[in-house]
Amino acid sequence: MKKLLIAALAIFFASCDNKTQTPSAETAKEYAPVVKQNSEAEQALLIYTGRKTMYAQPLFDLFTKETGIKITVKEGKTAQLANTILREGDNSPADLFFAQDSSNLGALSSANVLEVLPAETVKKVDARYTGPKGDWVGTSGRARVLVYNKKMVKAEELPKSIEDLADPKWKGRLGWAPGNGSFQSHVTAMIKVLGKEKTAAWIKALKANEIQDFPKNTPIVKAVAEGKVAAGLVNHYYLYKVRLDMKEALDAENHFFADGDAGMFINVSGIALLKSSKNKAAAQKFIDWILSEKAQSFFKDSNFEYPLAAGVSAFSELKPLDQIDPIKIDLGDLDKIEETIQVLEENGAL
Amino acid sequence: MTKALLTIKELSCHFGSFCAVDNISFDLMPGECFALLGSSGCGKTTALRAIAGLEKPSQGHILHLDQTFFDHQTDLAPNLRNTGFIFQDYAIFPHLSIEENITFGLKDKSQKQSTLKRLLTLLGLEEHAKKMPHQVSGGQLQRVAIARTLAIKPSLVLMDEPFSNLDAKLARRLRNEIRQIFKSEGVSSILVTHNQEEAFDFADRMAVMEQGKILQIGTPEELYQKPKSAQVASFFGHCQIISGHAQGEYATTNIGEVPLQKNSDGPCQILLRPENMRLAPSSESQLIVKDIRFLGARKEITVQTPDSEIFVNVSARSAIKISDKVQITAIEACASF
């Protein structure tokens, strides 16, 4: 606006040119409706979402349909949004932060910008998937798995540990997506469990095994299904999504690493209520709603993710959540991704 | 004596520290055609633009009848001066038709059609009225510019080298036409030009400018025949200046004695015009014919003097040949400085 004023002055000084000033007033008029829209939107919930709206929008629409509360979303990368919230501080217009993965919720929690949620809300979710202070809850979970081609990998060949992939027998048969956020979170978790050196050695070994780079999870699953690579490291649900999209049976199958192994990692999406929110009642309503049976079923049915609350069971083909014993780490504490990137870069993965 | 239409008094224009117009003064009578003659960069265009109000003078007065165009407290906007201006490149509006160009300055809608018709006829543009500027020739554009200016019925028309983009023949024809139109419409005009023939042809009175200053003002005849300085003389015709020694009515030079326009004594510069002299064969003379050029109505003869060459006009039937020894006589009193 400052610039506009300067510009207006510039126009004024530059020439007594009435022509240029009139349209400026016209544009101001054009802006009026936008401003109005904004004040109307005060009633609506503003959600900063790290989850892609193309997948999450139906969920938001459902909420609006049921409660009449409108939702406005700002979509971005989870880490970026988390830092935006930190930067905005008390001025943040956001009510809720819906994180694609929990990694950055810890940083917000320690910066004290998250509201502690009512105990009965937090209780709905297994304590492993909530913030230690009770200021965020997981909404859905995804397991890191090895997707493999049934024709190319025999059942007895399937590794118990993710570290087994370093074995030269996997040479030229694997795929991964080193730039992918879920993968990087997993590596961060591995560094916590195995230590930096061991993780680095593992990455080096995979590179030596000529592991193929993919941009994302979906192409890995497709490549595995088409037999272009034998197996790849992905989130569990991509297999089912690709199958639904291709509308045909696939030769691909998910394999879970053994309980307690560094490969058996479950990451969650989580939601938190911001202290700066001016619409806390509605926001709280949304959190409770997203933990309800209906919303949890949505995660299961349309995304094939693990529901975390309301007793909704997992997608039938999946190993049930209560039979899995993933590595135990604070899920909110995975934001030290700098180190992960450095390890990946130093070993030629990025 | 009638009152001057336009009075310019001690007008100066500066661009930064450069003085383009330096303290010039002149009057313009109603109905008079005036010319400002000067080489390029002499400040004549700046002076014209200052009169129009397109350039802001640094000092002086410009009075138009009882109206002040410019003085130390007034600077009338150009659109309020009711003055016509013809630009060197005509400045015809490319996005308007000939017709729209001509009526552009007309405020009074009711007179639009009649004025348009009159001007189209006056300047012979009837068949081009609906055309766009890029569809007509340069000469026609010039006529459009004149018509457009006359439409606002100005008391004064300022013209900046209006004929320089036309070929010589067309320029002469248009010049005469325009002069006649101005005379019949009673419009005063100032023509800025670097071409003395054009100035002579057009002007009732004219001024010669050099380096921002007016050197001399007068009728074309005065300026041609009685230039006040060699600088002024050099603008017109074939100007040859020789040095001599004045003794009253005559001066002695190395072509012999020459009559002077005004008495003086001592060393002086004398202006010789080729048509002012006559040649006669003379075996005693030291002057020799070096070259002869045939120019149709006359011959121009180059005579070698001890220290220079002099051109003399003679009749086409003259029998003088190259290498003849000749004598030069001035047949009229010459200007001296």
Added chain:
Amino acid sequence: MLLPLYVSVKDVLDSKNELNLLFATRDLWPTIGRSLLLASLTAIGGALIAVPQAWFLARYHIPGKKIILILCILPLVFPSYISAYSYLAAFDHMGFYQNLTGMAFPIPIRNGLFGTWMSMTLVNSPLIFLMTYAALQRQSPSQEESARLLGFNPTQVFFKISLPALKIPIASGMLLVALYTLSDFGTPAILRYKTMTYYIFRHLDRGSFDKASFFSLLLIIIAFIFLQLESWINRSQGRITDNKARQIIKKAKPSKLLLIIIFYSSTIFMACLLPLLTILYWFSKGRNSELVFPKNLFDSSFNSATLAFLAAIISILFAVPCAWCALRKKGLFATFADRISFLGNMFPGLVIGLAFISFFVSFKLFGYSFYQTLWLPVLGCAIRFLPQAVSSVKTSLAQINPRLEEASLMLGHDSVSTKLRITAPLLRPGLLAGFALVFISTLKELPITLLLAQPGKFYLTQNIWNLIDEAEYSLVAAPALLLLGISSISLYFILNQKLTKSND
């Protein structure tokens, strides 16, 4: 206007400690090196494609000249990230090429200089083409003819006379390409070449705004140097402008013509057809029509068009006084106006976006916060693309003879009426061209829309970017085609204007 610079510096100063760490990063200098290497190689590659393209088109009879001309310029409407994505989708393993031939493309397209370089070169070469072609049209052939008469053969003439005469337009085109390459972030991000913008993007993704700011500042400094070079080149330009230069167009021998046509087909194939074919190929592979044509496609197109429209209007509003002062006024203010409009070139979209977030988060005017309103992306884009608007208004204004305005004054119209009746109509082509240029650029602009988008508003670019990011190749197709369609129509308007003007 200076806000981006101020915020970057402030951010950088605010986080000194981290910066010491960053300076110690072993990758800092190699990163700068990679950026510069990419920029210079792209400039060279662009010239190698564009100069022959312009030369043959200007000097030979070639069938389908007008179409070739348009196709040579067309890559301008391809946002760099769409091109990058299409080359990725074509040449990466599992791509179009592999699916078609069964073989992997011999050179890896990702994780290296080659892919990024190829993509950037093909997208940016039209900038050099335009400058060279325009210069060729102004060049009078008499110099070449006299060189021939002095006993040089055509090849010698080309290298001794024609090419040196084109030195300046080619050089300034190359600098512009280098500048664009330097500040582009989509291509390195998609094809993973670790340039400075790649790191800005990565730090941004991770929310490390201060580190992103640090790289932004570096980028501003380098861009500044480039711009100085550019204005220095332009100043040294002794241009012989002969607008009505008579053109001699030669007939090429059939063998040569064949070579020329092969050259055009291959460059145009790589730069235009291949991206289009790839997009169409993936389009045809999309199965789930609900996802291929997402519901918000119309909404986001509308939002994009609105944003582009407003940004174009505002930048034109800024551009008119800037151009006016720069051309018609003298003194400090004019120089200032001339320079300030150029600053937008110096700030890549990422930098402007970042600066706006930092500044407007807490900035309030009369209690009204502009944060997360439409104002931000509109203003951001308007500033970013102001130079384009100014230069086209300036070109147009420079062609208006000031005598015309004076003539109108002398005919009794005051300054306002003169501006309305004379200046405005004559300026219109320039205003329209400037408007269309900013419109296209804003439509394509990624980082500003990405960073400054209002909550709840989606733009085509955002959709496309998200889908590319998700590697949903088949879903990118529809919005990408839509974006290309809208831009092409706008480009057509500009070209149409230019072509009809040159026909007059």
